[in-house]
Every structure is written in C-alpha cells, then in structure tokens.
C-alpha cells in the first residue's frame with residue numbers, strides 16, 4: 044500500500060466533489076468559478092456536515108462562498124417553518140456595506156434555487172418599516188448588522204430562537220467597531236444547539252476570547268494569515 048491518495052490532491056477537488064448539489068455547481072460554472080479556493084475546500088464539507096468552524100483567512104480568499112454555498116444547500120431541506128418570523132441561517136457582519144455585499148453574493152450564488160428561498164439583509168440607515176415588511180413570514184438566510192438586528196428583534200419583527208446556523212463574518216472588525224455587547228445579547232437569544240461559523244482575518248486576544256466563549260471544539264481552518 045502506498046501512502047499517497049491521488050483523489051484528494053488539491054488539483055482534483057471540484058465543487059461537485061465537495062458535496063454541493065447540481066443547481067449550485069451549475070451556477071458556479073456560470074460565474075466562471077472553475078475551482079474552489081483553499082478555504083472553500085475545507086469549509087464547504089465541514090459546514091454541510093453541520094460542524095462548527097473557526098476560520099482564519101485573509102481578505103479576498105473566498106469566504107463568502109465558503110459559508111454561503113453550504114448554507115444555501117442546507118436551506119433547501121426546508122429548515123424553516125414558514126408560519127413565524129423565524130430565521131434559519133443568521134449571518135452577522137460589521138457594516139451596512141458588507142451586509143449589502145454579502146446578501147447580494149448569496150443571492151447570486153443561489154440564483155438557481157430562487158424563488159424557493161428567502162434571503163434578506165437588514166442594516167442601519169434604511170427604513171425599519173421596509174425591513175420589517177421584508178421579514179414577514181420568516182427568512183431562510185438573513186444577513187444583518189448587530190444593532191439593527193436587535194432593533195428588529197425588540198419590535199418582534201424577527202425571532203432568533205429557531206436559528207440553526209450562525210455566521211460571524213469579519214469577527215475582528217465586528218469587535219473593533221465595538222459590537223461586543225450586541226454579540227453577547229444576540230447569543231443569548233439563540234437556541235443552545237446551533238452550528239457556529241466564525242471567520243476572522245486576524246486573531247487578537249478579544250477575538251480569541253469570543254471564539255472560546257462561542258465555540259466548543261470547532262474545526263479549525265487556517266488558510267493564510269493576514270499580512
């Protein structure tokens with residue numbers, strides 16, 4: 044027996060071999076994403092298997108697709124009950140611009156699955172009433188900035204007790220912008236059992252503490268450190 048395992052060399056990894064369904068693979072071909080990036084290779088199967096992950100990868104490494112593709116796929120399994128104002132996958136981001144950008148990327152990746160899925164973004168600076176209407180009947184994937192999310196929770200526009208997956212995107216920026224207390228409050232509204240995906244380009248002490256607090260034996264993914 045040799046030790047080599049040709050089928051797992053990076054050059055042979057395709058989006059399909061990571062376990063993604065044909066509708067998503069087809070969309071990635073349309074977008075000319077020919078091969079998955081290193082973080083996508085590691086994160087996609089882990090997320091699909093419902094593991095929690097702690098991912099360090101620099102900006103531009105393809106993190107959005109790394110969590111969005113498997114979450115889109117999992118949302119297709121009807122994780123959301125349509126009656127209530129529930130969320131299945133909650134993605135927290137530090138800024139309004141990022142919320143818009145991440146939501147539009149997810150809609151783009153999931154184009155072949157729409158309109159079976161509802162993907163929305165909520166953030167400060169836009170009318171609360173418009174966002175409240177958009178949340179009616181629940182959302183499969185919600186991208187949110189922490190402050191506006193809490194406003195919408197307190198006005199009962201959305202409920203977080205059915206969240207199955209939580210993503211913290213750019214956790215380092217979220218903490219440096221002062222969202223520590225909001226994150227703690229949001230955590231207290233989530234169910235005990237959930238998948239958590241925490242991504243950060245850097246790991247200063249406060250991010251390490253947050254990760255220790257949120258994650259229990261996560262799968263560690265360290266692709267490339269930020270310069």
Ligand code: ADP
Nearest residue numbers: 076077078079080101102103104105106107108
């Ligand atoms: P990050 O969140 O890590 O900064 P993004 O998810 O914003 O990175 O992706 C950075 C850029 O790389 C985007 O323009 C995206 O369209 C592109 N991209 C992501 N994954 C792939 C891929 N597998 N093949 C080609 N381009 C990709």
Ligand code: MG
Nearest residue numbers: 103106107212
């Ligand atoms: Mg990003």
